[in-house]
Structures are given as C-alpha cells and as structure tokens.
Amino acid sequence: MRALTTKAVVTADHTLTIPVPEDVSPGEHQVTVVIEDETASPPEKTSLMDWPAHAVALVEPRNTFRREELYGDDGR
Numbered sequence: 001m002r003a004l005t006t007k008a009v010v011t012a013d014h015t016l017t018i019p020v021p022e023d024v025s026p027g028e029h030q031v032t033v034v035i036e037d038e039t040a041s042p043p044e045k046t047s048l049m050d051w052p053a054h055a056v057a058l059v060e061p062r063n064t065f066r067r068e069e070l071y072g073d074d075g076r
Contacts, residue, residue, distance in 0.1 A: 008033075 008018040016033070063069075 004020065006019060008016055010016050
C-alpha cells in the first residue's frame, strides 16, 4: 500500500478524475478518497507557551481550609 497525494477534477456529472504516477499498473485498485473543503481554514496551531501565565498561591498561607475551619461544631 502507498499513499498518493494529487489534485483531482470533479466534473459537472459528478465524475472524479485522478491522475496517477506512471508506475501504477492499469486495472482495478482499491482507493480511499478524502475530500477537503477548500472554504475551511486550517486549524490554528497553539502550544502551551501561547497561554498566559498566572501566578498561583494561597490567598492567605495560614488558611488550610480544614473541615473544622469551614464548618461549625455541629458539622454544618
């Protein structure tokens, strides 16, 4: 199996014509066709470096947010 990237022509009667290299033998072949929409723009490539950095730390280092500190004596 080999991948072939080429341009194809679709006629008004919905026939697809694809030129192939000379070394492809005449006869029946199994092919896979992917039609890319020309109007769709390619996705933007982003990386983690594109995201803004945020300084992250505890608001108050003495706050541990333990259950006893969050809830009253009755557990609510």
